Amino acid sequence: MIDLRLWQQICHDQAITHFMNGYHQFGCLATPGAGKTIFAAATIKRLFDLDMIDYVICVAPSLTVKAGLRSTFEHVLSLPMDGQFNAVGVCMTYQSLASLPPALLNRLRSYRLAIVLDEIHHCGGQDKAEATAWADPLLALTYQNEQAYTLSLSGTPWRSDRLPVTTLRYNALLSPQMHYCYGLKEAIADDVCRAPIVSVIDNEHWTVTTEQDGTTHHASLASLLSHDGLRYEMVLENPRFVSHMLSLSVQELTKRRRRYADAGGLVIASSIAHAKYIQAELESMTHEPICIITSEDPDSQDKLNRYRKSRQKWLVTVGMVTEGTDIPRLQVCCHLSRICTELHFRQVLGRVLRRREKRDANTAVLFIPAQPDLITFANRLQCEVPDAVVIDRPKLTSTQTIGVSPSSTFPLSPVKHTPDRVSDENNVDDNTSVVTSSIIRAHLLPSTNTVTSSEVSVSAYGKYKEEVLRYI
Structure with missing residues (x-):
């Protein structure tokens, strides 16, 4: 079992409790450099251990971030994340989501799915009418898999174009409702940043x-x-x-x-x-x-x-x-x-x-x-x-x-x-x-x-x- 920092363990426990209580979307705000990927991988491992999911899709904004996600998840899960035979999941970019064949999207509906969305602020809009290019295929994936457990990660959960961030929930003041926040002040005090x-x-x-x-x-x-x-x-x-x-x-x-x-x-x-x-x-x-x-x-x-x-x-x-x-x-x-x-x-x-x-x-x-x-x-x-x-x-x-x-x-x-x-x-x-x-x-x-x-x-x-x- 990988050793987690205190904030990662607390956030992990809250996410698991949240999902076990019947909710399907969890948002984590952690300051850049705090270790969101390790937290996410540990949380997904626990969902596998609890037999709550069959497959995980990790999505990232770039090839560099995707490679980091795959490396961390394969280390924590001790299983392949290359989308091939015998893999427990796949890592891809938001852009590549658009190229997924409809038949594959339909097939995923038969799985108990977890979706990890790294740097989710890159996707704007919460319906098809306002969705950005990267958000559109993501919305299609989440709509067809409403029971999937979605883990949305960001250190900066807002957009400069004034669109709502895809998958996040907002309060009455239109501020993003992240379920757990770990800021720069806390990260410095904990010697994390x-x-x-x-x-x-x-x-x-x-x-x-x-x-x-x-x-x-x-x-x-x-x-x-x-x-x-x-x-x-x-x-x-x-x-x-x-x-x-x-x-x-x-x-x-x-x-x-x-x-x-x-x-x-x-x-x-x-x-x-x-x-x-x-x-x-x-x-x-x-x-x-x-x-x-x-x-x-x-x-x-x-x-x-x-x-x-x-x-x-x-x-x-x-x-x-x-x-x-x-x-x-x-x-x-x-x-x-x-x-x-x-x-x-x-x-x-x-x-x-x-x-x-x-x-x-x-x-x-x-x-x-x-x-x-x-x-x-x-x-x-x-x-x-x-x-x-x-x-x-x-x-x-x-x-x-x-x-x-x-x-x-x-x-x-x-x-x-x-x-x-x-x-x-x-x-x-x-x-x-x-x-x-x-x-x-x-x-x-x-x-x-x-x-x-x-x-x-x-x-x-x-x-x-x-x-x-x-x-x-």
Whole structure:
């Protein structure tokens, strides 16, 4: 029998009691990195031991998460989960659910079924009329198997498009009714997760030059981003600003590796071209090879596994490691993604919070630009479900593009804004915040680089500032 953490055992017992009392849906909110998969596998094993189920279907948002699910379930159950002869279940992605033959769906109705839905917030809508592409086949599966035991898992059980999360129940205030919640505060106290330290990087002198208005000066990134027609991507394209963010991240990881020799760092880029530029910058700084994983790589899963087991320092990716990927040696993250939603922010942060054992580091550092939304998200990490998350009909958003930067050393071609997950498309409008302690430090690295896009150019040539938000 696998040893469970205290929260996993309590949640396991509650889920089993819930199912034995005749209920068929159980929702678990556990902060990213807390160990939801182990809990789920132990719960399914108990259902098998009690002879309450014959077969289990595990569904995940990506191939990486699916592979992790299968590995954990096969370890806990000591039985195959490959969907082949003599297997007790199968692991698949939400996307692959749509390709299941109707005959197979009908055949599953004759089984006593359990369905494990990992990162369920990727599925929106609770009826066919409003269902998202991934939710539609899931609804078909659950409708045809109404007596199935459904285990819905998420560390962030809300969506940015205002659709209700598929399979979850909601109260009168339209907040998700999770049957068990295990938050970041509890996970830190139990030594399950590291305490996050968020370092907010800004410059005290930005300029914007346009043909119409000439040059305007801004004392902060927040002021800069209020300029009409200026896109956040232009800041992320500024070579010196990116170099400064990476330099701080490298310094932090170097310091940590003196004590934890295999500590790793993660950089989340905005695009594949951006990731390749960052890879080159890091290699120039560290004089070491940098692992980069993008959707272009046919062997991305193998590369990820090799990095996980190695002592290589840095991993650069666009969106393939933002959720559900278990690399506990990651302790430092640099957020250079153009996606600025709370869902994405928390999932990125979760990649560096998972602890290995009590001798492991008890803190992790996330470096972010002083983008106002990101600062807001960092300031309310205590809220497991942000108070102002609302359920509504989805709203269409205009296509966003990355501007061309002729003077930049890494020109980015205009491309469609294609978020890594459908739930990252829109911002979440929240107002609740928590108090954090802060430390202001000035960095005397001047920047004279200019990024130009069509009729707008952006320059930063003042001192850099770092505000450290500690959540302990």
